[in-house]
Amino acid sequence: MVRWTNIPMPHLQELTLRTGGGSSDVSGESIILQCPNLKTLRWSIPEKLRMPRFTRILAACPLLKAIEVRRAVLIDLVISTILDSLKLLATEAIFPGDREAALKGDSYGFYGFRGTAFEALRRHFLTLVVLDIGSDNTAVDSISILKVLYSCPNLRKLTAYRLEAMDICSSPLQHQEQQRNWACRGLEVFKVMIGDVSPSGRAGLNMGDAVLRRFAALSRLRVLHVGGDMRFPPPPYHLTKGGLVLKLHQGLGHLAGLTRLESVSVGWFEQHLEREQVEWMKRHWTGLKVLEGVNLPCDEPIVSEAIQWALPKVDTKKWLEERENWFRH
Numbered sequence: 001m002v003r004w005t006n007i008p009m010p011h012l013q014e015l016t017l018r019t020g021g022g023s024s025d026v027s028g029e030s031i032i033l034q035c036p037n038l039k040t041l042r043w044s045i046p047e048k049l050r051m052p053r054f055t056r057i058l059a060a061c062p063l064l065k066a067i068e069v070r071r072a073v074l075i076d077l078v079i080s081t082i083l084d085s086l087k088l089l090a091t092e093a094i095f096p097g098d099r100e101a102a103l104k105g106d107s108y109g110f111y112g113f114r115g116t117a118f119e120a121l122r123r124h125f126l127t128l129v130v131l132d133i134g135s136d137n138t139a140v141d142s143i144s145i146l147k148v149l150y151s152c153p154n155l156r157k158l159t160a161y162r163l164e165a166m167d168i169c170s171s172p173l174q175h176q177e178q179q180r181n182w183a184c185r186g187l188e189v190f191k192v193m194i195g196d197v198s199p200s201g202r203a204g205l206n207m208g209d210a211v212l213r214r215f216a217a218l219s220r221l222r223v224l225h226v227g228g229d230m231r232f233p234p235p236p237y238h239l240t241k242g243g244l245v246l247k248l249h250q251g252l253g254h255l256a257g258l259t260r261l262e263s264v265s266v267g268w269f270e271q272h273l274e275r276e277q278v279e280w281m282k283r284h285w286t287g288l289k290v291l292e293g294v295n296l297p298c299d300e301p302i303v304s305e306a307i308q309w310a311l312p313k314v315d316t317k318k319w320l321e322e323r324e325n326w327f328r329h
Contacts, residue, residue: 007034013063014040029053033060040066040092048073051081058085066092066130076114076139083120089127096134096159114139125151132159135191135229142167145192148184155184159191162228165244166196169210181217188220188260193228193267197242208244209251216254224258227267227293243269246277253280261285265292 012035019028028045032038038061049072058064065088079095097112113133118140121131131148133140142164148155197208215224226244243266246252255261264285273295281288 006030009035010037013037016042018044020046029057032057036060037063039063042068042070042094043072044070046071049078051078054078054082055085058082058087062087064088065090065127068092068094068132070094070096074112076112076116079113079117080120083117083124086124090124091127091154092130093121093124093128094130094132096132097137112137112139115144118144122151127154128152129154130157131155132157133161135159135161135193136232137161149182150180151183153183153185155187157189158184158187159189162193162195164196165194165207165211168194168214169207182214185217186220187218189223190215190218190221191223191225191229194226194244195242195269197244209254211244212251212254216257219257220260221258222260223263224261225263225265225267225292227265227269230265230267230292243267245269246271246273246281248276248280252277256284259284260287262287263290263292264288265290266294267292268294271295 015032015035015038017028017031028043032041032043033056041057041061041064049069064086067082067086067090074095074097083090083093095113095117117133121128125148128148131152138161140160142162145158145160145163146167148158148160194211197211215221246264246266264281271293273293281291
């Protein structure tokens with residue numbers, strides 16, 4: 001790679017680069033600096049990246065409007081400065097952070113996307129197509145994520161940590177917006193945990209119904225993950241309560257129009273999936289390939305066979321068809 005770091009590439013508009021840190025980091029930067037018409041940069045590097053490096057890159061690539069930085073340790077202020085320094089409004093902002101580095105909690109300071117970076121993101125709301133601020137990033141609060149949904153009309157993919165059901169249903173923001181629908185009507189991928197849905201009682205039923213009613217307007221959804229990232233260890237037991245429940249009497253029927261769904265996950269939140277719900281899913285979500293979550297045993301044979309009722313990469317349609325005899329009365 002070092003051999004072509006000084007070769008100008010004036011026609012290159014999109015670059016995906018994976019470097020290993022150290023000297024390769026320097027050569028990676030050198031490659032980017034040779035691409036003055038770059039519009040999209042995807043850079044994966046296991047290093048702490050400081051602002052001077054990005055200052056040089058942004059100055060050399062004035063057309064840059066889609067930026068993805070993975071594996072790197074980025075502090076909030078650096079991300080904020082990057083977003084402020086982009087000469088064009090961004091279409092993609094992907095800063096998922098480095099989970100392992102953040103867990104070490106050493107001297108790097110404020111990891112990942114936080115309040116300062118979010119404020120810098122605001123000027124890009126109208127043009128954002130992809131936003132990923134980390135599925136385990138607890139620093140951006142629920143109301144901020146809700147503002148993204150209300151304010152980004154071109155958003156197609158959203159990955160963030162958590163939305164509280166109470167904020168979706170009755171936050172001051174909702175009243176300010178006069179209860180209008182979310183702006184991102186073309187959203188295709190939603191990966192945000194939805195928590196604090198009361199697990200029992202009438203309030204829980206109403207809240208779950210109201211949340212699912214919001215998703216009914218997102219008819220282009222292909223991926224709906226509302227229970228957190230199952231690649232990470234499960235949370236403490238008490239945190240597996242209070243998630244969305246996929247039951248018809250709790251609002252599942254509102255999602256009948258989401259006919260493009262391919263992947264649905266409720267993560268670590270407990271479910272009691274029964275035959276009625278499975279039949280409904282099979283009938284309405286004909287393209288479903290992945291169904292993921294933790295299901296507790298109950299009286300229905302379809303769900304008493306295992307605690308975990310689907311894993312990633314399981315062909316859900318085939319799984320349902322193999323159990324067709326259980327669906328018949």
